[in-house]
Amino acid sequence: MALVEVKEVHKVYKRDSFEVPVLNGISLSVGEGDFLALMGPSGSGKTTLLNLIAGIDRPTRGTIAVDGREISNFSETALAGWRARHIGFIFQMYNLIPVLNAFENVELPLLLTKLSKKERREHVETALRIVGLADRMKHYPRQLSGGQEQRVAIARAIVTDPSILVADEPTGDLDAKNAAETLDLLQHLNTDFKKTIVMVTHDPKAAGFARRTLHLEKGQIIEDTANGARAQA
């Protein structure tokens, strides 16, 4: 069975008195170890779909199951706990906490676990080593370049060893070189650490790093292609 099962999902936003349909009957499945790129014009519903899969939003209709569990039925508290264990978030603007240094930012999700201080330290150091920033642990976000900030954010996303990474335009704010490095890192996590990744992107080159590309338009999937030859950084 697929890791993520999205079935007939509709999402309608209510704005004042009229309703804005954003997703119109989306069905898709993401297998374990897949690397999926979501593409499509602005406003087509990419972020909305990603948020539903990540469990920070709920569908108006339809169901979303992850690892066989129907997350659209979870209570808010249960969902928060579920996200802590299963989802790693990567944002376009990195969204690190400015008052915490790299180490402390990466440690943040571990505070919710029962791990001891020593265990947390080990996990954080491992995650930072994977993203190649073991030597920047004491740096604050403002002392890091955009590419480095995004790598710290990726370390924060993987430190709890979640099954799924969701990334909303992770290279949208980076120059070509840093973008390529970030995508390379994601690919590495996918290939060598078997992380399932769902990534929203505008950039066909970025999508080229994924195994599979989904095209959305007006809240519907119009194309679903497997990438034969994956791009290399």
Added chain:
Amino acid sequence: MKYFKLIRRNLFRNRLRSMMTLALIAVIFFFVATLLSILELFNRFEDQGQGTNRLVVQSSISLANPLPYAYEQKIREVPGVADVCKLQWIGAYYKEKKNFFANFAVDQDRMESVFADYRIDPKQMADFKADRQGCIVGTDLVKRYGWKIGDRITLKRQIFPYDPELTIRGIYEHPVNTAALYYHMSYHNEAIPPMMKDHVNTFWLSVKDPSKNAAISQQIDAMFKNSEFPTETVTEKQFQASFMAMMGNIKLLFGSISTCAVFMVILLAAITMSMSARERVTEIAVLKAIGFEKGLVMTLMLTEFSLLTFAGGALGVLGAKLIYMVVPMGKVTQGFLVGFQIFPMTALLALGSSILVGLIAGGLPAINATKMSVVDGLRRVV
């Protein structure tokens, strides 16, 4: 607590703003602690009669109207009265008018029995009784003027036409009334002109059974009802309260200023805190996305806010405590605030309200910031 680092860093996120808020809260709580302590001091003066169960016989016309000595024997015969002591308010001052303190002529032979709560060395008491021009003084007065036993002092007249010339024979201790002077009633009675003689403005009674106080008062007042000098007999607490009646307005004023000050600090803190919460909307959404529950995020924010106000409150209260240890308020206020200090209970009250200020002021901003959905919070960035 593993979240403490996050709380601490957030506290100093905007250093200037935190420091200014802290300073502001500290200053306001300095004044709140001061005002509340003054109120507490007043209350203690009012309460000094509590537990002693004494009754005070005074003229029903006014406190300035004297009562004849002859009343003493009649009062003594009322059932339930244990002892009677004459006490006359003198109202003189020491050297200069600003050196004002309570001074009385007291029936030197009855003082020990009726005012048993005034603790004094028996030898000193005996010396006082033996010297017609002897006097005893409270511990605070001794401190204020650097007096010692054997010192000769002259008080300046205000009401009665003579300057009492006295020798300090003893120093008494009392929990509240620490700055008064007592000398012989017989000296007073000899010094005043004939037409004033053998009159006194209050009789103080000790009673056998305080539960009979009402009946005793009634009987005494009934006895003198149709005389030339009608009386009003009240408990010591009532007497002090009426003496402090003019303080009532001051108390109300100080009470309302304190309340207003706390209210103002709540408003100001609320402004700072909502600014600080609004800046963090995206971060809060990120924390929630990562798996922090709403309640946890709220707890972290409220802890942070109340820590800030508590730190400010503590700074203000501690500052006040230290300042009044150095500045002799009794002297500065010319005897008005004798025994003034930041009382422990007042300090606790002020500190408690400083925490409350943080919770009240930060409550709404924290609720607003945490109730926003993750999706809406994240959208605020882009």
